[in-house]
Amino acid sequence: MSAVYATFGLAPAIRAGGVLADGGYQVHRDFVDFVVDGRPLLHQLSDLDAVSPLASDVPPAIFTAQVRGLLLEADAPLPGGRHIIYGCPECADLACGAVTAVIERGGDGGDGCDDYVWRDFAWQTEEAVDLERNGYHGIGPFRFEGAAYRAALGALIAPTDPEADATPVPGRRVLLIGARVAVLAKLAAALRTIGVGADITRDAEHVPADELRGYGAVAFGRAVGERERAAVRRAFADAGVDVAYVDGLAPIVPLLVAQIEHALDRSPRERRRLTGLAAADGAAEIEVTSACRVRLTAYRLDRLYRTHARDLFEGVLDPGRHRVPLDRRAVKGESYLVARTAGGVLVTAVTR
Template structure:
């Protein structure tokens, strides 16, 4: 079988969690996406909500089994030499649908071919094949050198994502902490970070400040984290709307290079939202606002598949009356922007 060589790599990725306007929760998942020729393979699958088998938040034994499968050190888990490439972010059941491919050795090389969407024991390539992808030929040495170190890393489970919530309005922080924990992100509440050991500070991926926390107190917290050598993102006080705060926290936790994101920019002004999209995907845009009685409101503005490029989306004046924000979401990216006045 002839095919041009493709480069093989891995890069941190996430399936963004969140609290949706219909009340549903979407679980936060972290995984290593497959990078082919410098671009996430998942991006070629358009609007697929899925994670790759090397997910950092599954038990080490399962992680190791997935990696050994990709290394062809274990028999194919599905008939016809097929391996799972992407699966459901909520469970591992094939009934939810998985992307599979035949993985085989060809001399020193490794071939991925016949990609398909599969919900049963066998794939129907005519009906559900991803005909625009592959075959992909990888140099065996590069392929194995990329995957094999993961077997050593799997011996130590990756630390769970954690967020430190600092503020005076305990009721709001408690609701936010509960929502974050529901989607799989650990959260603790405190008035400040004084006395917290440096090794514990380094376990927090983000710090969220309530609106009542003053500039001096925020600066003191930042100093403590800097002294601890913690690479931490900071979320300054937004409106006390829980889905909005969850989205902002998810956005802060996303440290990926912009080349690995589907959404790279969001602004809202003059009655419209400007959104930058890097690859074809489904985008949901939601407006949140507080009214004069400090009640929260949410309105879905857009739910559509967008092509790469800059998009200008009109906003309903009623949806952005008063203090308001917009949230743009794909399966792997979340951005938040205030509506400028």
């Protein structure tokens, strides 16, 4: 077999967690994605909710074993030299389905024996795989130059200098600041359920800098005044922490969770699938950069401040801008939209 050379890289990615309209939960996962020819490989799989085996919440020994497997320094976990490229974000069980591929050195017995080749991509739910029936015939094979491939993966497990002045990486933890304690408590519980840590406070001024470095986002309730917000921002700035700030749109827990998930996504815009969401004149405008499944949900508060939620659309959208008509009954009064893909989420208010 032969394969044209492709560039290989790695980039941080998330599987956005959330509280769904039906009451279910979707777990937040941070992971390292594979970037082939400058584009996340996962984006070539339009209808897949999955993460790579290089997830941040797996034990270090397992993470190292996964990297060594991709480097072919350990036996393949599946017959035929097959490795899991993407798996279930909830349980990582093969029975739920996984994208697998053969990883081998060289690949043709000729020149380039130092290269790494990924080939025969397939959807797999058991140890045996039927390439004719379940193969991804439009993906790969990819040939990666050996030195660059080893450098990218090896950097994930390379020992670090304990005396190096490393810049702290924003954590998967959120500081909640607001006046409505009951809402904050429910929001914190929902965030913890999906795997995002949350703390509640009204004053961050005297919190030690080391603790502030553990937060990736700060969420303000609508009742928090500008003076309080400025004091919080000043505390984080004095600690040298680059944190995302979220202005809560409404006391609706699933909506606030979606806003926080968006804030925790620090991936470059060019590597995101879902890049635009607006709602006006009875329709939503959604923009995606690659084919993917999108779910659109409306949340609204009635005159008694009760929350109503309704899924309005779910389907695979092609790259580009799309207009989705809105049911006026679902977005009357104070209302908001949440658009969600497996790798990201956007929120907007419905304007009139």
